[in-house]
Amino acid sequence: MIAFLEGSLEVKELARIVLNCGGVGYEVTIPLSSYDRLPEQNKICRLLIHHHITEADQKLYGFMTESEREMFTHLLTINGVGPKIAVAALSGLPVSEMRRAIITGDIKTICSISGIGKKSAERIVVELRDRFGKGDQLDAFATTTEPQGDHRLRDAALALQALGQPAETAANKVKSVAKELTPKMTVEEIIRRALTQ
Numbered sequence: 001m002i003a004f005l006e007g008s009l010e011v012k013e014l015a016r017i018v019l020n021c022g023g024v025g026y027e028v029t030i031p032l033s034s035y036d037r038l039p040e041q042n043k044i045c046r047l048l049i050h051h052h053i054t055e056a057d058q059k060l061y062g063f064m065t066e067s068e069r070e071m072f073t074h075l076l077t078i079n080g081v082g083p084k085i086a087v088a089a090l091s092g093l094p095v096s097e098m099r100r101a102i103i104t105g106d107i108k109t110i111c112s113i114s115g116i117g118k119k120s121a122e123r124i125v126v127e128l129r130d131r132f133g134k135g136d137q138l139d140a141f142a143t144t145t146e147p148q149g150d151h152r153l154r155d156a157a158l159a160l161q162a163l164g165q166p167a168e169t170a171a172n173k174v175k176s177v178a179k180e181l182t183p184k185m186t187v188e189e190i191i192r193r194a195l196t197q
Helices: 066-076 083-092 095-104 107-111 118-131 134-140 152-162 167-178 187-195
Strands: 004-012 016-021 024-029 044-053 058-063
Touching (some): 044 066, 058 066, 058 083, 066 095, 095 107, 095 167, 107 118, 152 187
């Protein structure tokens, strides 16, 4: 199996690149999330690779980060989700947003990906939710209302989990308090308000 490729970026297109590695050109399919991080054409590029082999075909899928490749391989384990849909998922949503949608059971967000219907989205949530660790679950509690570098909402969600609340319930309670978040509000106050929701 090919773990990574490093070489000159000969062809740079939205969904496809060609890497010249020691005189051999490797065609690699990439998601938009990786395309945005590619160097200029003819520069040296290193891509993490998923070598997908079927009876009829074999293709290389490339990623700039390990989190992208990991999400891609997780999605491939879902019945009805092939490489094309997995690439579309990574092109349509950042990995962090996809992870948050899976952990919190946000079917609507997952359905916004081209090629994924409601049943597939539900399967993705059910089968992948438990594969993410506690750190990933904490990241899912971050919301757009939480300022950069401010982890009060995540800390409050973790505390609610420690008090026995299921991860999804804790996330929803903290999100409802997030609308009233002020700079002076403490984690303890967020927890108190969340418990009354």
